[in-house]
Amino acid sequence: MAKEPEIMRDKDQMRTWSRSMRSKGKTLALVPTMGYLHQGHLSLIQEAQKHCQLTIVSIYINPGQFAPSEDLSTYPSDFQGDLEKLKKVGVDAVFCPKNLYDYAIDSKIPSGSYSDLGFDGTGERKVGSCDENGVEFGKDEKNPRGSSGDLGFEGGVKGKVVSCVEEKGDGRLGHETWVRVERLEKGLCGNSRPVFFRGVATIVAKLFNIVEPDVAVFGKKDYQQWRIIRRMVRDLDFGINVIGSEIVRDVDGLAMSSRNVHLLPEERDKALSINKALSKAKFSAQNGQISCKELRHSVVQAIFEAGGRVDYAEIVDQESLKPVEEIKSPVVFSVAAWFGKVRLIDNMEINV
Template identity: 75%
Template sequence: MIDEKGGGVVSCLEERRAGHETWVRVEKLEKGLCGKSRPVFFTGVATVVAKLFNIVDPDFTVFDKKDYQQFRILQRMVRDLDFSIEVIGSEIKRDSDGLALSSRNVQLSPEEREKALSINRSLFRAKSNVEKGQVNCKELRDRVIQAISEAGGRIDYAEIVDQESLEAVEEIKSPVVFCIAARFGKVQLVDNMEIDV
């Protein structure tokens, strides 16, 4: 619904120039992860989606959990604004090699695509390590960052956060999501892994 290139934000900025003064913000959830480098993006997303919900009035909507922060922001917006809409998170769609589906994948060279598989593989290893009793987030993050870096990726962020609040945790004691944004070549890829304990 909201394109990865920020189309929702662009349209909101155009509306601002046209005299619009009303915006929807989910202040706490929009601050971390992708929000650190794109501070107005999620305001645009929430505003555009709220307007769409007002026009369409759906009973439910489905968002891919690959953009986990966006999914949680919209879920919270619906709750806080008393929309009678169920926000459903769908599991991440992956290609046969495990790479999370994205319109950006076509911009990867064959070599970059192969190296980008380090994201998914390292996330699965992290989940397996948690299932075996590893709960120290710094150690888990360090291993994932090392694996992606050794494959030639540049980490934008690697965070283990609470599934609901998106607040960083130091030790896994409740359900978390391990969120990654990494660049291969000029392409930023995002992926995540929910870890339920």
């Protein structure tokens, strides 16, 4: 029998509910999501239910982790469909706030006057004062757009890398505090998405402060994100156990992702090359091929021949995420690649 979860849109309401449950001796698990739920998300919920008495799922498309040039405006959503899935798996509460960056600090801008994603009152998902890549450029034209800025990334671009929350100059939304895990956010996805992990760490910290869970579950498909959240929790003394749940794949081997819906059928077939290439590399490593250069080359070549464009293919230490030259300890082989207009990520742990 399907269970009707409590649905909360207000952060004070969510916090009050959580504290009420904790006062009754209940333990709470949080599964943060951006919605458009699939079996991978449901597996996170099932994992959470093993560890706590009550499970909360948050649904919030976080503008703080998108640059204006990225796919915030096309990120899929199906709130009613999500609720039906959550009922079937017995979730206790759903937290679906409108805008966690709207503090209504300006009396001329009443609370709730922005769109659900925190943009201006036009109803469009845009920040007009940013350029198309989310970067205010200096005079150094030798550096690629979006390669650095005042987030501490290398590359020398002068100016500011911004997210879809921020607007140039006036600061109408009021948010100016960001959480950064400075070393782990570099490399891998951090190279091409300099806004991303600052936004992820910040929104997760906000959710932790609002929900106050005992346990939080994240998928290992977003491996760098999982490690960053674990490090943030350790460094800032959150009393939360952050659990990483294994990647869930479709029957054809493609890692489940909300973005898969945007793949054309032929693009999806080509994207299967990621898992195939990673599986082959893992097999090679387990059978004595420890040269990361050779393993990376094989994966890049396979994805290229399938018609994909590789963003990165890196073999890194599982804890530090530092690149390694030879596999002598547990590593993770992480890949990001474009098929058509869709950027997919995947990874495979290699324990030798």
